[in-house]
Amino acid sequence: xxxxxxxxxxxxxxxxxxxxxxxxxxxxxxxxxxxxxxxxxxxxxxxxxxxxxxxxxxxxxxxxxxxxxxxxxxxxxxxxxxxxxxxxxxxxxxxxxxxxxxxxxxxxxxxxxxxxxxxxxxxxxxxxxxxxxxxxxxxxxxxxxxxxxxxxxxxxxxxxxxxxxxxxxxxxxxxxxxxxxxxxxxxxxxxxxxxxxxxxxxxxxxxxxxxxxxxxxxxxxxxxxxxxxxxxxxxxxxxxxxxxxxxxxxxxxxxxxxxxxxxx
Amino acid sequence: xxxxxxxxxxxxxxxxxxxxxxxxxxxxxxxxxxxxxxxxxxxxxxxxxxxxxxxxxxxxxxxxxxxxxxxxxxxxxxxxxxxxxxxxxxxxxxxxxxxxxxxxxxxxxxxxxxxxxxxxxxxxxxxxxxxxxxxxxxxxxxxxxxxxxxxxxxxxxxxxxxxxxxxxxxxxxxxxxxxxxxxxxxxxxxxxxxxxxxxxxxxxxxxxxxxxxxxxxxxxxxxxxxxxxxxxxxxxxxxxxxxxxxxxxxxxxxxxxxxxxxxxxxxxxxxxxxxxxxxxxxxxxxxxxxxxxxxxxxxxxxxxxxxxxxxxxxxxxxxxxxxxxxxxxxxxxxxxxxxxxxxxxxxxxxxxxxxxxxxxxxxxxxxxxxxxxx
Numbered sequence: 001x002x003x004x005x006x007x008x009x010x011x012x013x014x015x016x017x018x019x020x021x022x023x024x025x026x027x028x029x030x031x032x033x034x035x036x037x038x039x040x041x042x043x044x045x046x047x048x049x050x051x052x053x054x055x056x057x058x059x060x061x062x063x064x065x066x067x068x069x070x071x072x073x074x075x076x077x078x079x080x081x082x083x084x085x086x087x088x089x090x091x092x093x094x095x096x097x098x099x100x101x102x103x104x105x106x107x108x109x110x111x112x113x114x115x116x117x118x119x120x121x122x123x124x125x126x127x128x129x130x131x132x133x134x135x136x137x138x139x140x141x142x143x144x145x146x147x148x149x150x151x152x153x154x155x156x157x158x159x160x161x162x163x164x165x166x167x168x169x170x171x172x173x174x175x176x177x178x179x180x181x182x183x184x185x186x187x188x189x190x191x192x193x194x195x196x197x198x199x200x201x202x203x204x205x206x207x208x209x210x211x212x213x214x215x216x217x218x219x220x221x222x223x224x225x226x227x228x229x230x231x232x233x234x235x236x237x238x239x240x241x242x243x244x245x246x247x248x249x250x251x252x253x254x255x256x257x258x259x260x261x262x263x264x
Numbered sequence: 265x266x267x268x269x270x271x272x273x274x275x276x277x278x279x280x281x282x283x284x285x286x287x288x289x290x291x292x293x294x295x296x297x298x299x300x301x302x303x304x305x306x307x308x309x310x311x312x313x314x315x316x317x318x319x320x321x322x323x324x325x326x327x328x329x330x331x332x333x334x335x336x337x338x339x340x341x342x343x344x345x346x347x348x349x350x351x352x353x354x355x356x357x358x359x360x361x362x363x364x365x366x367x368x369x370x371x372x373x374x375x376x377x378x379x380x381x382x383x384x385x386x387x388x389x390x391x392x393x394x395x396x397x398x399x400x401x402x403x404x405x406x407x408x409x410x411x412x413x414x415x416x417x418x419x420x421x422x423x424x425x426x427x428x429x430x431x432x433x434x435x436x437x438x439x440x441x442x443x444x445x446x447x448x449x450x451x452x453x454x455x456x457x458x459x460x461x462x463x464x465x466x467x468x469x470x471x472x473x474x475x476x477x478x479x480x481x482x483x484x485x486x487x488x489x490x491x492x493x494x495x496x497x498x499x500x501x502x503x504x505x506x507x508x509x510x511x512x513x514x515x516x517x518x519x520x521x522x523x524x525x526x527x528x529x530x531x532x533x534x535x536x537x538x539x540x541x542x543x544x545x546x547x548x549x550x551x552x553x554x555x556x557x558x559x560x561x562x563x564x565x566x567x568x569x570x571x572x573x574x575x576x577x578x579x580x581x582x583x584x585x586x587x588x589x590x591x592x593x594x595x596x597x598x599x600x601x602x603x604x605x606x607x608x609x610x611x612x613x614x615x616x617x618x619x620x621x622x623x624x625x626x627x628x629x630x631x632x633x634x635x636x637x638x
Contacts, residue, residue: 227428227431
């Protein structure tokens with residue numbers, strides 16, 4: 001069961017417009033950037049919120065929220081999140097980007113390196129080869145490719161119409177690009193220590209060659225496969241995600257060293 | 265048709281069957297074992313001169329059944345005493361081992377041999393799970409994850425971590441990577457319907473051993489082909505490897521007598537305590553996902569033990585006889601199964617090494633020329 005009650009819904013006024021967000025927990029801040037579908041509350045957020053303050057904004061225009069005129073691209077959207085970090089969180093924080101949100105998070109870390117302390121990318125978009133991966137149009141195929149463990153898939157968080165409005169917005173900002181060449185060239189500007197996670201069965205954001213590109217471009221990066229997971233890592237393997245992300249955010253480079261707790 | 269010369273490296277000097285599993289090692293002599301290793305490795309090197317395409321060995325624990333706790337050590341010796349023959353490790357029992365270590369050792373062997381490794385990734389027979397104290401219920405799931413991880417170890421171009429159900433590694437980067445690209449050919453056991461499907465799913469070479477009945481073997485092959493078809497892969501004939509205990513002598517009577525004696529030692533001494541341990545695992549665990557598969561496994565062992573040589577030949581379980589007879593038997597099995605590879609074990613039980621060598625010479629001079637083009 002989700003523990004969404006521990007999250008409250010609030011609205012912030014940023015320089016480009018209002019942003020609705022959910023906030024929960026207590027401790028060092030984590031900004032969670034959702035993917036194409038929109039915010040999907042997973043137990044990973046609940047578990048992270050036990051030791052962190054988790055901010056989960058709705059990207060402007062998603063789920064019927066007001067669009068911001070200034071947001072015309074993925075990097076524009078990244079600037080909105082930078083404004084959110086400065087205005088709402090009040091300073092640098094750890095960031096999680098999911099799928100399309102991973103693409104946004106990469107631009108955020110490139111354009112505002114001083115605001116991103118540590119970065120986790122879950123099946124990030126934006127760096128795959130043209131003609132590979134991507135979101136299927138057929139709903140059944142989309143569901144099949146999203147979840148390796150369909151028994152763990154959440155109930156739909158929105159209507160099909162609402163999903164497609166969100167998805168068209170993503171297509172508009174992403175301009176139909178699968179490989180963001182300017183982003184690829186800018187990856188060395190990222191200063192945040194980065195953990196990239198891919199499901200070993202992900203066909204939507206296949207790990208290769210995107211992971212290879214990040215490995216070559218981002219100065220401090222680790223890549224980990226989540227076994228028996230497709231695209232929706234937080235739903236296919238929530239316990240694994242929580243453990244990995246917590247260890248990475250709390251122990252930094254030390255997450256590579258097996259801890260007594262993990263060993264138990 | 266291609267051929268693998270396979271060796272179990274049995275301990276040949278026991279007078280009595282061990283009373284229980286694991287077999288007591290009180291009578292083990294390191295000096296005698298050194299003689300056996302020397303002779304067995306010489307025999308495997310000789311296989312290259314006899315025209316075999318592969319030379320193979322495997323892994324067993326805590327038993328005189330085979331002196332190969334780690335077949336990779338034998339493989340590394342063979343790498344420097346052979347030139348072209350493929351080194352078929354048939355194979356490492358990956359659910360019992362550290363899969364990253366398996367990937368590393370296999371990569372070493374592939375590089376050391378200049379790309380001659382055939383990598384067996386095997387679940388292992390039931391009693392090995394007692395030996396290494398691994399939950400047999402998890403054997404199939406562990407194999408699935410371990411094989412996926414090993415393939416990643418061989419193919420990832422950059423360091424990566426693995427967060428799995430049974431295996432977790434924060435950062436892996438193999439040195440050396442394998443010689444063969446994208447990775448060495450993989451062989452898996454496919455001796456029952458469950459494993460045949462699994463093998464096909466991974467597009468691996470299928471290994472059929474202990475064939476008790478050609479119809480059952482054919483069904484496994486059909487299941488394997490269906491599973492590979494789902495993967496969009498049509499396996500060539502050499503992807504179907506059928507294992508045979510083989511005894512070739514100058515005349516039929518001599519071959520039957522030699523095989524009978526070797527099998528008597530094999531079943532009475534080498535297999536005695538193993539059978540008890542296997543029954544224990546099969547009845548007290550979910551090693552076989554379906555009860556029916558476990559029953560079939562036990563029945564097959566019993567059938568192989570109780571049949572006469574003639575019955576075994578008739579059932580397509582062994583090759584035995586003069587070169588002409590063995591040629592006929594091979595042609596018949598090939599006609600029934602359509603396989604492109606035979607895995608031949610000449611050292612059954614305590615068959616004398618001289619008889620093994622004679623059989624290999626007859627294979628080279630008379631059998632191989634007649635069946636190579638099958």
